[in-house]
Amino acid sequence: MPVITVPQEFNEEDLYVDLEPMTGQRLFLKCEGFNFAGSIKLKAATEMVESAERRGVLTPDSILVESSSGNLGVALSMIAASRGYRFVCVTDSRCNLATRLMMEALGGQVHVVSDEHAAGGLLGARLAYLRGLCAADHRYVWLSQYHNPDNWRAHYFRTAPAIARSFPRLDVLFIGVGTTGTLMGCARWFRTWDRPVRIVAVDSVGSAIFGNPPGRRMIPGLGMSVRPPLLDEAYVDEAVRVEEADAIRTCRKLARRGFLFGGSTGTVVSGAMTWLARNGWRGLTPVAIAPDLGERYLDTIYQANWVQALYGSDALGDVAGDRPTNAAGGRIR
Known part of the structure; x- marks a missing residue:
C-alpha cells in the first residue's frame, strides 16, 4: 500500500x-x-525542480516561473504548493479553462498571452513576457523546459x-x-x-x-x-x-x-x-x-x-x- x-x-x-x-x-x-498532476509532465517538473534545488538555483524566496500550454504548468503548480514556492505560469489562449482553473486552485498565478509575437507567434510572446519578468526581479527562477x-x-x-x-x-x-x-x-x-x-x-x-x-x-x-x-x-x-x-x-x-x-x-x-x-x-x-x-x-x-x-x-x-x-x-x- x-x-x-x-x-x-x-x-x-x-x-x-x-x-x-x-x-x-x-x-x-x-x-x-x-x-x-494528470500527465507525463510531472516527471520533467519534478526533475527540473529537484535539480535546481540541488544546485542552489532555487532558494526559499524564489518565485518559479515557466511557459506552458498547460500540463507542465499544472505539475509545477502542484510541486510549488507542496514545497512552499510561489509559481507563475505564462500561457496563451489555447490553454483550456479547466487547466487554468486547476493551476489557480493549486495556488499558481496564470498569465494568459493573447497577442502573437511578430517572429515567434504565441510562444514568442510568452517567452518575451518571461524574459521581462526575470529581468525585473531576481527572485524569478525560470526553469525553461525548452532548454x-x-x-x-x-x-x-x-x-x-x-x-x-x-x-x-x-x-x-x-x-x-x-x-x-x-x-x-x-x-x-x-x-x-x-x-x-x-x-x-x-x-x-x-x-x-x-x-x-x-x-x-x-x-x-x-x-x-x-x-x-x-x-x-x-x-x-x-x-x-x-x-x-x-x-x-x-x-x-x-x-x-x-x-x-x-x-x-x-x-x-x-x-x-x-x-x-x-x-x-x-x-x-x-x-x-x-x-x-x-x-x-x-x-x-x-x-x-x-x-x-x-x-x-x-x-x-x-x-x-x-x-x-x-x-x-x-x-x-
Whole structure:
C-alpha cells in the first residue's frame, strides 16, 4: 500500500492499454496520466525542480516561473504548493479553462498571452513576457523546459527503463513531441539498449519542430512554432505528422470504448496507427506513450459544437460505427 507525504511521490509507471481490440492493430499504450498532476509532465517538473534545488538555483524566496500550454504548468503548480514556492505560469489562449482553473486552485498565478509575437507567434510572446519578468526581479527562477536538459533526463532515468522492463522485446516506440524532452530522453536510453528500437516521433500538422512552416494549432500540448533547442534528430528514426481533426476523431473513438484520453494522446495514437497500417504491424511489439487524460478537454475535443465550428462535422467521427459488437455480432447500444 503506497503511503506518500507529497503529491509528486505518486506516479503509476506500469499501466498499459492493449488497443488491438479497439483498433484492429497491435499497439500497447503506456498511460502517463495517473498521478496528481494528470500527465507525463510531472516527471520533467519534478526533475527540473529537484535539480535546481540541488544546485542552489532555487532558494526559499524564489518565485518559479515557466511557459506552458498547460500540463507542465499544472505539475509545477502542484510541486510549488507542496514545497512552499510561489509559481507563475505564462500561457496563451489555447490553454483550456479547466487547466487554468486547476493551476489557480493549486495556488499558481496564470498569465494568459493573447497577442502573437511578430517572429515567434504565441510562444514568442510568452517567452518575451518571461524574459521581462526575470529581468525585473531576481527572485524569478525560470526553469525553461525548452532548454533544460533535466527535461529529457527525467525520461532517460524513468520512462525508458520502465518501458524496457515491461516490453523486453520492444520493436518500435511512438512518442509525441513538444519540447522533445520525452523523445530525447527515451531515444538516448534506447540507443544504448541491447536490441534496436525504432523511434518514431509524432508531431501535429502546423508544428515547426521538424522544419515545416508553423500553422494553426488549436489543441495544446504537442507541437511548437519553432524548432525545440533540445531536439537532436540523429536520435530520431522517423517523424509522423497528424492533422488535429484526426487526433480528435481518435480521442472520441477511444472514449466510445470507455477510455477518455487527452489531445496529445489522441495525436500519438492516430500517428502510430497510420505508421503501423503503412509499415505492417504483425510480429512487431509496438508501444506508444500516452501523455495525458481527457478530463481537461471536455469543453473542446469532447464538445461537439467546438469541434464542428473549428474542424467540421467529419471530425466528430462515426459514433455509431465505433460501438463495440456483442458475441452475436450485433451492435451494443
